[in-house]
Amino acid sequence: LAKTTQPISMDSYEGQEVNITCSHNNIATNDYITWYQQFPSQGPRFIIQGYKTKVTNEVASLFIPADRKSSTLSLPRVSLSDTAVYYCLVGDSNTDKLIFGTGTRLQVFP
């Protein structure tokens, strides 16, 4: 399973755009990139998933370069409620196993 590397923590202010980059140098051909959000004492919540190029949904965008060795989660105009831990995971459709890395603890200030 491909290992992921993310910054341990990030700080931002309300209204700013936040970009969290994840490195996954050993990503395999079958692997998808998925981002989850976790609040304290809750289970992780799916944010977005992609395979290549750009994916956008109602809450975030995911940018994946052609070599797929990294990805960037973009959160537009964050609010205080976006304070959470964000996990980047790389998964194999054949095994379904998701191995969590350290995650990025995002703190949003007023």
Add this chain to the structure above:
Amino acid sequence: GAVVSQHPSWVICKSGTSVKIECRSLDFQATTMFWYRQFPKQSLMLMATSNEGSKATYEQGVEKDKFLINHASLTLSTLTVTSAHPEDSSFYICSARSWGARGGSGEQFFGPGTRLTVL
């Protein structure tokens, strides 16, 4: 999206007792569920893969006799912490994949977690 529930949401027990945690997929069938544990300020650690109708697959370092997993139906997996001790106190989270939800390695839906405190 699909919903995964856990019961109980929290439990306090005495050392030496066994505790059962249930994980249910409420609106979809899940042939495979996963169990994680999470200590404060740490990431989720995969404990085991629960397969419906067969034995669970445990990750390295996880005692299968300590953490009993049963996946008796397509919507229910249980984790029993046997002879619990204070060091087993943790946040236990299950997940299940809803087939056809998004494709690829897919979206796994996570339960809300169960806080276990062993006195």
